[in-house]
Amino acid sequence: MRPPHAIRRRVLGLLGTLALAAAALLAAPAPATAAPTAFTHPGVLVSKAQLDYVKAQVKSGAQPWASAWQQLLASPYASTTRTPKPRPVVECGPVSNPNYGCTDEREDAIAAYTDALAWYVTGNTAYAAEAVKLMNAWSATITDHTNSNAPLQTGWAGSVWPRAAEIIRYSYSGWSASDISRFSTMLRTVYLPEVINGSNSNGNWELSMTEAAVGISIFLDDKASYDKAIARYLNRVPAYIYLASDGALPRTVPGSGLTTGQQIVDYWQGQSTFVTGLTQETCRDFTHTGYGISAISHIAETAAIQGQDLYPAVGERLRQALGFHAKYQLGTAAPAWLCGGTLKLGLGPVTEPGFNALHNRYGIAMSNTQTLTEQSRPDGSNNLFVAWETLTHADNPNVRPPGTADAGLLTGLGGKCVDVAGASTANGAAVQLYDCNGSNAQQWTVAADGSLRALGKCLDPTAAGTANGTRAQLYDCNGTAAQSWQPRADGTLLNPASGRCLDATGQSSANGTRLQLWDCGATANQQWTLPVG
Incomplete structure (x- = not known):
């Protein structure tokens, strides 16, 4: 970065000579x-x-x-x-x-x-x-x-x-x-x-x-x-x-009418030395x-x-x-x-x-x-x-830059974790509630396309079903709407393709409880906490 006195000399020189061309002062539109x-x-x-x-x-x-x-x-x-x-x-x-x-x-x-x-x-x-x-x-x-x-x-x-x-x-x-x-x-x-x-x-x-x-x-x-x-x-x-990389003078907004160095200095409250x-x-x-x-x-x-x-x-x-x-x-x-x-x-x-x-x-x-x-x-x-x-x-981790996937435990009824049964990567593997143990079978990523992913595959309603009782499974990610899940303000996870919510069957938190689609009711067995981190 130029020292302040160098920038000041250059600006004052510009002010003492001639009006600057507007095109040289305009910020390139982002x-x-x-x-x-x-x-x-x-x-x-x-x-x-x-x-x-x-x-x-x-x-x-x-x-x-x-x-x-x-x-x-x-x-x-x-x-x-x-x-x-x-x-x-x-x-x-x-x-x-x-x-x-x-x-x-x-x-x-x-x-x-x-x-x-x-x-x-x-x-x-x-x-x-x-x-x-x-x-x-x-x-x-x-x-x-x-x-x-x-x-x-x-x-x-x-x-x-x-x-x-x-x-x-x-x-x-x-x-x-x-x-x-x-x-x-x-x-x-x-x-x-x-x-x-x-x-x-x-x-x-x-x-x-x-x-x-x-x-x-x-x-x-x-x-x-x-x-x-x-x-x-x-x-x-x-x-x-202002950043030093802007040059001798600050950028201006297209249409601002600031076309001379003196106008810019006046607009910047009379300050003629510009530093980052x-x-x-x-x-x-x-x-x-x-x-x-x-x-x-x-x-x-x-x-x-x-x-x-x-x-x-x-x-x-x-x-x-x-x-x-x-x-x-x-x-x-x-x-x-x-x-x-x-x-x-x-x-x-x-x-x-x-x-x-x-x-x-x-x-x-x-x-x-x-x-x-x-x-x-x-x-x-x-x-x-x-x-x-x-x-x-303050120190709130939950507003994250897009493109940064949230990954970790997905929890539901009774604090139990959403788990891929047997840590299987086979298409059709059952998705269930189970005691949280931090294994890879319980590590879920919230992808940018709205899918929920574990073990390299996606949470999927069996056969792209939309009816109540359709079981959730693990399946190859395919980008279809059936594999999209939308978190809602009431804590539910909506499957837009079916209009139904992810649900723990029978209001049960027992190990092995299968997950399914069911009419959204914001009941305890439809409350989910997404991973963050």
């Missing part, structure tokens, strides 16, 4: 990865597997989840008697002046998400009903956001509503179809049009708006909008976080920078749940931004060339998702980010769009 064939639900920021992990950690009293859980419960957002404050028109001016419904909307959305998490962890329907009450109140009322901060406000609230709605819709039966439809209409008509096309304002605006567009698209199963939002994200992140990890808003303040970093992390995590690994495209920038800002947040003095030697600190509770993904899942050393993250636990809410991320993301 290719958008197509939306998944079917969206995973719940799938906005937190997945079922992730929620199950949180629930287990809270139940066991393990730290830091236990203290994070107590923090959530002590919050006014966890109240089950909150009075919603919806407005037809939410008007948000610069620096919240005027503030007609802006705080109310954001806090009601965070409360709905908080209640959804509390419902999932406790099973207390009062929390689920409270989340539904809040979502229904706003979907029955709001029609528009106005004034200059409308795009940002829509982005913040629009990021949180789908998180709450995904959890409730796919784990609680008390939200009526008509209410879900009205809520969907609200997202589609009030929120999505405001955020889907982005903004040429400061980067945290567009990143938050893009986060909202991604989450809304998933809730609506809108693949076209999802693809559009991801394409914008892949162009926007390189224009927000710097963001477009570092010299504005760390708080707004934190908003941008948070949205980048959230979108990457949501995409991972949906089967898209965006970290190869954005991970190094995210890692460098987290480390750069953590260093100064921890007390390192700012050099004179950085923001005039004065930094406005206050990064906020934004490091957990990115740290968990890059350090724990990818195995990348992040010493400053790790120190800051662990010192800050448990992270609460910024009262805008970030909430409870120590609870949901």
